[in-house]
Amino acid sequence: MGDCIDAPGSTSASPRWVWAMSSASEPTRAVVVDDSRFMRTLIRTLLEDADVEVIAEASNGREAISVVSEHRPDVVTMDIEMPEMNGLDAVEAIMDECPTPVLMLSAHAEEDADVTFDALDRGAVDFVTKPGGEVTSEMPRVKRELVEKIRSAAAVDLSATQQTSRPPKTKARQQTSATSPDSGVESESLPEEGTTLVVGASTGGPNVVERVLAALPKEAGLRVLVVQHMPAGFTERFAARLDARCDYEVKEADDGERIGPGQIRVAPGGSHLLVTRDSGGKLKLELSDDDPLHGVKPAIDLTMSSAAKTVNTPLAGVLLTGMGRDGVDGMTRISRAGGHTVAQDEETSAIFGMPKRAIEAGYVDTVAPDGRIAEETLRGLTT
Structure with a gap:
């Protein structure tokens, strides 16, 4: 040694x-x-x-x-x-x-x-x-x-985790203009019918997820789903921390609930999170007790794949640090459905496993450091 x-x-x-x-x-x-x-x-x-x-x-x-x-x-x-x-x-x-x-x-x-x-x-x-x-x-x-x-x-890679800046300790200041000074992208240019973002992360992910979500301007009105590999009993507290550190309303997802603009839902530990539609055609969230996929539950692939199949408005997928290949198939499906895909870069990833495999699959539009992921996601959705 x-x-x-x-x-x-x-x-x-x-x-x-x-x-x-x-x-x-x-x-x-x-x-x-x-x-x-x-x-x-x-x-x-x-x-x-x-x-x-x-x-x-x-x-x-x-x-x-x-x-x-x-x-x-x-x-x-x-x-x-x-x-x-x-x-x-x-x-x-x-x-x-x-x-x-x-x-x-x-x-x-x-x-x-x-x-x-x-x-x-x-x-x-x-x-x-x-x-x-x-x-x-x-x-x-x-x-x-x-x-x-x-x-x-x-x-x-501890050098990568040390480069990651901490997100704000309190709820971010809400922007009054239609432009986020952090992103450099005019949020008013996003489609009025709603835009959906699915974020997946594993080892080293919680702090990066906080940073990405804290950088999303409220005026963008995104509907955001977060799948962080985490056991039951912890995702509810994780959602509460996210809620205190960004402008969006964040909570753990409930079975059968609808998700609207300006809301973030976190997949509960021990359940898969799927995107479906209700009888009126509106987006609805469904919790599944199916077997683990890739050895994890919730699985990023299932949430991203269901969103790619169901969402007919602008859609983006973000894949962050983690070991293994969960999220690779989901990013592929989002890309094939016409969505925008962003992967965290190697330099700022604690483990460059999932992002690397997604990039190698050829379905990642943008590779960015953790501090620019929100900006690149918004930019991709407005071009």
């Missing part, structure tokens, strides 16, 4: 670091941090059974900082509530001193959702929910999610 090395542009007064990554042939090396010996043992067993090497453990945040500095792992699993120093402070310290991809372990409780998002704000790259209730019955789900997210987190 390589050393921590100075990142380009760093100074001795304000050191920033990146890892010299091991070769792809070497196993993923992990550090497990949890104040519960039982939980550390459980996580170690699950990871080692999947050929992930657990090189060290820590029982609190302060110890975690030292262990990470000493062992230089590819990824860290981090509990939230711990003595001496909690997981939030530990993440922040690790990202300041020697950044390493951190995967948070969160409980299912609603109050833990806000804390988990705080961890993402501080630099954690993703999270997975701990087993709840009967541990034995939860093991297949926990093992699958933990191993998949460990591997995704280990592949994150």
Whole structure:
């Protein structure tokens, strides 16, 4: 394993670091941090059974900082509530001193959702929910999610996540003119009958989704659907955070509801979100309990494909950071239906997996950094 090395542009007064990554042939090396010996043992067993090497453990945040500095792992699993120093402070310290991809372990409780998002704000790259209730019955789900997210987190490009600007902390100021100064596109030129935008994201996506939506001018009157790979119990709080940070009305999607201009709906974790029409021909949202697609639920492909089939007014698809190929088929269908497609670029993507595959498929109109995605989407819809 390589050393921590100075990142380009760093100074001795304000050191920033990146890892010299091991070769792809070497196993993923992990550090497990949890104040519960039982939980550390459980996580170690699950990871080692999947050929992930657990090189060290820590029982609190302060110890975690030292262990990470000493062992230089590819990824860290981090509990939230711990003595001496909690997981939030530990993440922040690790990202300041020697950044390493951190995967948070969160409980299912609603109050833990806000804390988990705080961890993402501080630099954690993703999270997975701990087993709840009967541990034995939860093991297949926990093992699958933990191993998949460990591997995704280990592949994150931290230099890209550090380039991403944070969205505003409060609801954006509503524009009184018909032009958004951020986008440089006259929103009044968008069609009056309504324009639909579908945004898909996975690992590294929450903060980028916030930034993209915060840059959408209210006067554009878009109908926006967001599919962020996220477990049930967290998407409602994610929607509330988005609502506080952009000019649109944002909430988790309800089965059977209509969506109108100026509204954003987030696909609930554990359900697929489809676009259909009611008896009067108006757009309606439908939640499906079908099996996961690409191992995820909600799946970006299903939402985008249903929108491409149903929407007969201007349509756009945006595919952001994430591992795998969810969204590739959906972007293809939107493009073939005459819609505009935008993919996040490699430089600002935490994981350039889904966008890369969509670009290679040949159905992406524009490739843009996270800070210009809203602008390029609006521009594509008005030309």
